[in-house]
Amino acid sequence: MMFAKGILCLLGMFCVVPAWSQERSEAERFYDADEHALIRDFEREHIPLDGSKVQYIPFRKSEKFGFADKRTHAMKIAPVYEQVFATYPEGAIVSPDGDRYGLVNYEGKFLIPPAFRNLYKEGDLYHGLFSGRDTTRQSPYDSYIGNYYFNEKGELLFYAHAHRFESFSAIDSLAWFRYGRTYSVYNRAGKMVKTFEYDSVKTFQGIFGNSLVFMTPGNDGTNTFSAYTVDGRLLYSLPLEENYVRELYQLNQHMYGLVTGDGFLFVNEKGEPYDFGLVFGAIGFGFENEFDGYYNTGPLLVRSDDDKRCGYLSRDGRFLLPLEYSYLGVPGDNGWIAFSKPDAYGVGFIDTTGKVRMPATINPFGLRQMDAFGLNLQFHEGLCVTAGQRSDTLYGDSDPKNYRWYYINEQGQTVFELPDSTVMAGHFSGGLAPVMFASGGLGFIDKKGKLRIAPKYAPAMAGAYPLPQIVLPYFRNGYAYLKGWKGYVDSTGYEFFGGKRVYDHYDFSH
Numbered sequence: 361m362m363f364a365k366g367i368l369c370l371l372g373m374f375c376v377v378p379a380w381s382q383e384r385s386e387a388e389r390f391y392d393a394d395e396h397a398l399i400r401d402f403e404r405e406h407i408p409l410d411g412s413k414v415q416y417i418p419f420r421k422s423e424k425f426g427f428a429d430k431r432t433h434a435m436k437i438a439p440v441y442e443q444v445f446a447t448y449p450e451g452a453i454v455s456p457d458g459d460r461y462g463l464v465n466y467e468g469k470f471l472i473p474p475a476f477r478n479l480y481k482e483g484d485l486y487h488g489l490f491s492g493r494d495t496t497r498q499s500p501y502d503s504y505i506g507n508y509y510f511n512e513k514g515e516l517l518f519y520a521h522a523h524r525f526e527s528f529s530a531i532d533s534l535a536w537f538r539y540g541r542t543y544s545v546y547n548r549a550g551k552m553v554k555t556f557e558y559d560s561v562k563t564f565q566g567i568f569g570n571s572l573v574f575m576t577p578g579n580d581g582t583n584t585f586s587a588y589t590v591d592g593r594l595l596y597s598l599p600l601e602e603n604y605v606r607e608l609y610q611l612n613q614h615m616y617g618l619v620t621g622d623g624f625l626f627v628n629e630k631g632e633p634y635d636f637g638l639v640f641g642a643i644g645f646g647f648e649n650e651f652d653g654y655y656n657t658g659p660l661l662v663r664s665d666d667d668k669r670c671g672y673l674s675r676d677g678r679f680l681l682p683l684e685y686s687y688l689g690v691p692g693d694n695g696w697i698a699f700s701k702p703d704a705y706g707v708g709f710i711d712t713t714g715k716v717r718m719p720a721t722i723n724p725f726g727l728r729q730m731d732a733f734g735l736n737l738q739f740h741e742g743l744c745v746t747a748g749q750r751s752d753t754l755y756g757d758s759d760p761k762n763y764r765w766y767y768i769n770e771q772g773q774t775v776f777e778l779p780d781s782t783v784m785a786g787h788f789s790g791g792l793a794p795v796m797f798a799s800g801g802l803g804f805i806d807k808k809g810k811l812r813i814a815p816k817y818a819p820a821m822a823g824a825y826p827l828p829q830i831v832l833p834y835f836r837n838g839y840a841y842l843k844g845w846k847g848y849v850d851s852t853g854y855e856f857f858g859g860k861r862v863y864d865h866y867d868f869s870h
Contacts, residue, residue: 471514
């Protein structure tokens, strides 16, 4: 975890090194602030709003942002902000100068001052971060990360300056902060519920499932991970050969899930591994950063270590679908899961009980092209998009021209097929689906395949080398965010922006 550097420094202290080097290691280990907590390129990102929960929509005019009434389109706040990061019923996270962010209401008043490098909404809390300096320390390591928490009214609940920290997750109502050697644990109400000092033997690992987990090394090559409540009650002690555990979850009395450098593993109460783990493809690159949300939303897609058979495991450790499938997808909004069996070539759909809902008759060829656009084979609003190989093609397998895009219904019937010029088609949301053509234009079609919003847009990119991601726009209760234009379009095609496309200059080089 984040103490890996500190552990290496501890090991190094057994060597003969100059006194000044030891002093520097001590300072670096405890007082070197985690600047990675201040995410760079914050201004390039945006959290798409839910049209059913807000009244006002960000409106970009040239390079400035304001807010317009979603029904009348009248400007509520003139375009004066450099960036809009997210929009909520109580207000929006904006930046007046492109550098610092705050929460402004729809009267133009800042509920949270624009003083933060990053400002996030975590449940019903707003979490602001900035980099600060401790003027009392005469050391190169005098920086810290300021963490300030507010309620939805903009009232300050608490703050904690820290060199390392983990904020509130999707499944935890506790957060921890370490300043120097001292740890502090807070709950969502802003109350400090525990403090303790750094221990070089019994090292703190983090808060998982609202329990405080510590690691103690053993003489036999194993490490014991012990979980406690905030009042000190021991929940479990788990011996493990793994010494690089990023996260640890107790699924039931006999099963534990570990996020390690190798993936998501499962062990019993003796620390003995099961013969299956998490399918990396279910999460993707950097999956450990997304695991809280994934873990909190449903069953876990797993595969066996020996024959790579897939199954679904409930979060309490029960197999919902046994390890007998060669492929399993992610459930769509009807709960159906794409599947294939080892003895069959095609792909079909089953429900979470394993009952076949559609025979395995879909050609799996198109899954490769769908994966390139971050698309799962699943149903949305009664239709499933898929890509098939053209029988008369002269193009190679990787050429988009080798694919035909079409939609099927829950009876397995083709509802419509898109023109040959189509290079990508997405899922339906709000009755519309994104479609991109060979000309490069992206528009939206309805459930009859008719073009409803002209193909004058384009997909955008996110992430960085080596795995940039294609970002497709989707409607959330009537509004879709076009990342390349930093603005919204509603389901009628009305654009909440004016001016040319705004390009994000991502660096995909080494």
